[in-house]
Amino acid sequence: MGQKLDISQEQLDHIKHAFAKYDKKSNGIIRPKHLVKVLRKLGLNPTEDQIFGFLNEILIDGKKKVEFTDVLHVATILSHDPDTLIIEVFKLFDKDGSGSITSEEFYDQMRRCGAPISEAEVAEIMRAVDTNGDGEIDLKELAFMLKEVVSDTAGGADIIP
Numbered sequence: 001m002g003q004k005l006d007i008s009q010e011q012l013d014h015i016k017h018a019f020a021k022y023d024k025k026s027n028g029i030i031r032p033k034h035l036v037k038v039l040r041k042l043g044l045n046p047t048e049d050q051i052f053g054f055l056n057e058i059l060i061d062g063k064k065k066v067e068f069t070d071v072l073h074v075a076t077i078l079s080h081d082p083d084t085l086i087i088e089v090f091k092l093f094d095k096d097g098s099g100s101i102t103s104e105e106f107y108d109q110m111r112r113c114g115a116p117i118s119e120a121e122v123a124e125i126m127r128a129v130d131t132n133g134d135g136e137i138d139l140k141e142l143a144f145m146l147k148e149v150v151s152d153t154a155g156g157a158d159i160i161p
């Protein structure tokens with residue numbers, strides 16, 4: 001987060017309006033499952049993988065709600081460069097910046113965002129996803145990994161409260 005937002009006043013008003021529809025108490029937060037609805041209202045068409053990635057990034061340290069600034073951040077990324085997302089998610093997992101994700105890094109990050117996943121399940125996913133067999137996941141392999149996880153949890157239902 002904290003990147004400079006390249007967004008017009010008109011777009012900002014548009015996002016505020018869409019956000020307000022789901023911000024029932026007008027307290028600047030919405031439920032995670034409403035993130036996709038706000039984005040669709042804005043004419044953005046995020047994939048399930050993207051939504052999973054964004055929520056994974058937003059809902060850290062036990063955070064349960066999506067704030068307006070989170071929506072701004074996500075809308076900005078989606079309306080500019082969709083590839084930015086996968087790189088951001090990758091960086092999130094690759095804690096030591098080695099350019100690949102180990103099973104420890106994967107497990108750590110999944111638990112951090114509250115995903116109900118066991119070490120055995122992680123090992124299983126790693127085996128399935130690590131297509132070049134080097135024991136770690138690189139940027140290309142990550143795209144497959146996100147798909148696996150989302151479908152394993154029935155569209156991310158366990159992750160999106």
Ligand SMILES: [Ca+2]
Nearest residue numbers: 094098100101
């Ligand atoms: Ca790493």
Ligand SMILES: [Ca+2]
Nearest residue numbers: 130134136137
């Ligand atoms: Ca690999």
